Amino acid sequence: MRKLKYSLAVVIFSVAVANGAEIFVRSNEVKKISMDPFDKAWKKAASSAVTLIPQTFTVPHGGGSVKFVEVKSFFTMTDLYVRLTWDDNSRNAAHDFGGRFSxxxxxQFPVEEGILPSPFMGEDGRPVNIWHWRAANSEDNRYEKAYSDYHRPGAIEEHVFFSTKPARSLYAEGFGTLTTGQVQDVLAAGVWKDGRWSVVFKRALTSQEGTAFIKNSLTPIAFAVWDGEDQERDGAKSLSLWQTLILGEAKPEELRTPEVRGERIFGRYGCATCHGxxxxGGVKNLNAQGGEVPPIYKVREGFTEAEVxxxxRLGRRSVPEDANAPMPSLRMNNWGLVMSEEELHDLVKYLWTLAPKGEEW
Known part of the structure; x- marks a missing residue:
């Protein structure tokens, strides 16, 4: 048995946030409901507060100005409705060259059942369906040209998708893979009032493409919010980990052992995004030592459970191959600001099960 040292590449959040424990968003069936975010029926919906974190995994880094989003949901015989509400002191509904952002x-939903894709826009072979609403697309005088960023020289012509509708159905299999769906059947309506945005999404339970929603079932769901006043756009956003949308009377599975709970945490937190x-391993990381994010399946050979x-919990910066070049682009957050101590313990218990046995070792 070889003794090997494996490192975990971690970078620290600048602002502490609340516990990232899994949230179960309850969606009850109703006969009908309107797209009005202030429909009286929403007062009867179960409310869930979901923690958001800054996007610091890849450029452009950003987000963090919105800490929480309130989530409510209903479904009818034919359609799913989800309402998001969050605090925002200013209404921003324009994109232009003057530095205004919407x-x-x-x-976000997995397209297919099975192993959770990365919550950070999916991963290769495990696509996600994204329902995106932007305030600027609801304006009669919305700008038909956007901005150009240093990291995206062809942003105007190649990367910015303009829509005549407030909402779009998009797909991704990882950072930089965003595409527009062939079927555009997602509707959305947003209202800014008294320092808060309220946005309602609607789509049929089943569609010609995208995620299907079945009564009395569980569906992973994640959220993102952009604050234009804080210059947030594209990857610069506040986002959540995977949560669970409960349609009807479905019940979450009870995870009985630390190892099983840890596997769920590994998926919800998107650990495979960086560590494979x-x-x-096998995930490229420009200018990192070795050129990749280190694997962690043999981590118990170099660390104790307490050390991992x-x-x-505290974080550790990636070491660049060239100190004069830009820092490695992929980063892993200081999860101690989000994970509970129980989650940390369960995750490490799961990591200990990944070590190969017999000849593989």
Missing amino acids: DGCAL PAGR EQVI
């Missing part, structure tokens, strides 16, 4: 929000499926918990 407020917005999005829902089952922690086996401490690395995840």
